[in-house]
Amino acid sequence: MVYLRVAILGAGAIGSLIGAKLVQAGFDVLLHARGEHGAWLAASGLEVSGIESAEITADQWTVTLDEIEIGDNFRQCCDLAIITSKANNTRELSHVAKYISKGAILTLQNGLGNLEILSSIVGAKRSFAGTTTHAVTRLGPGKIDWRHFGEIQLTSNNPFFEVFEKAKLNPKKYDDINSILWLKLLYNVAINPLSAIIGRPNGALLSDPLRSECLSIFFEAVQVARYEGIMLPENHELETNLLDLISNTSENICSMLQDVKRGNITEIEMLSGEVVRRGEIHGIPTPKNALLLTQVQALQI
Template identity: 25%
Template sequence: MRIAVLGTGALGCVFAARLAGQAEVWMLGTWAEGVAAVQRDGVRVHEMDGATWQARVNAAVDPAQVPSADVALLLVKSYQTDRAAAWAAQVLAPAGFAVTLQNGLDNGPRLAAAVGAARAAVGVTFEGATLLGPGQVRHAGRGPIHIGARPEVAGRVAAFVDLLRRAGFAAEVVSGGAAEENVILSGSERRDPLHGQDSEESPQHGRDSSLESRCGAPWAADPLRVTAQQTAIAKSAIDGILWGKAVVNAAINPLTALWRVPNGELLASADRRALLAALAKEAAAVAVARGVVLPYPDPVARVEEVCRATAANHSSMLQDVERGRPTEIDSINGVIVAEGRRLGAPTPVNETVWRLVRGSG
């Protein structure tokens, strides 16, 4: 199997290095320094226990240099999805498929628009990593990987998941994977979710981190109790996992970015906890209105649990702001605001922090 890993950031390096022991792997990205380092030295991974190892990986900045791939794995920032999706369409073999494991809620339809819905799969990863330098990464946290499989690609997705397991990942196939159903915003341009304004896109030059893990109870907390009708029209399992992660990201990431604090500091005062809770409740209400069954019973408790478990961590959005890079705010809180308006679920706190983060960029 030949895998094209689209993205040369932290998670791109971790996945490429681990998969290189099981398949032919090509990394594709716009960061020339990172690509050059991988071409010269491979990827060096620093594990949590202090162990360090290196993997030889092919790398390119031009998709024309990448041989036809069986799988294109998108691991770029959400504001880079359109370019990465176009690359996926270019490098995929006729029977190949593409899967997004990115943060955010609007990557699936954008990928499907580029490669075709029948060749697009939506996944969620809870792996964590920090880029130490070009081609060097610290594997900062282990977590599950869930990939939704459409009937058209179910067999190929299962084969890829088996490859991920052999590479040391805790991966599984879950129901769903209809990319156009799993996310809201689509199109070839990044736009203001409310007013259609274009936003900037820039090359990936930094670190990715994925902090959250999920628990496994159905969503049933007052005052957002799931009705029988909502349960009947509930989205696929991957949709629940995707939104479950997004609710946590929507609460933690923008506040850490605005206040320049690690995750644990969000629990340091009553005012901070109140805003954290309001963001989580609004996002969960939108998910429920959409018919999504979240993978935990109480969004506020889940968000606070993640803050405690990752107290010293700097969210990916905080890292982006600290380095003067674009953030993924549009694909997280921006989508929640837009979908809330469509469904009649008010999101005033999410809209405020969305505008504050956008305005500070």
């Protein structure tokens, strides 16, 4: 099935890439963005470099800006909506999605709890969750660099699969989305906070003492996930996958480091904060994730 109009809500680096690929695939795309990047998308379009070079002109999509109230003419104007923002904006953009979309809504975000927030606002029948391993860095307003070709991970009944397939974004179907979301969180808590604190690309974590610290943080969070009944590979496989991921994205500047450099609020509460919160519920100590939570919060002041 081909949908005429798809909204991308929270069009930062990954959202801009998805929007560009959907435009190339023939979809009518609406982006909802903010700040200088959003203004640039509206006025001049987007330049994509890295794995694929492309240019989307401003007249190839429609852009609404967070700073300007969305008009009545946008009510129920989209067939589908995809939320790609930072997790701290989920509630706000779920309301935007409810206003703009008349169909299914996908949260394609980091962290835990996004689907629950979305479902509480638009209803469970219209709400879907997924995640992505594509790595994208915003170089400046209207410019992104696609640094790692990954996949978009969805449940088998997800109505967005054909959309991403047509856009050549490598969607994959999984039976247990909770395990996929948890696995993405585990990788994020091991990589993003440390990279943000030291101010270096992912590859810096491959050398000790950072390598050992990264693994300690990772397996502290794994313990919480296993207690919650999340099905995960054996620890030796998890370690290999984590180190392979860091190696494959060694030049990538993670989104949390990008946020710190720009003075933006990070997703630390939905990542390390969720590990700490759930650990406290289950009586599992998480001192390393608690320390990361405090340190990254301090960087945001």
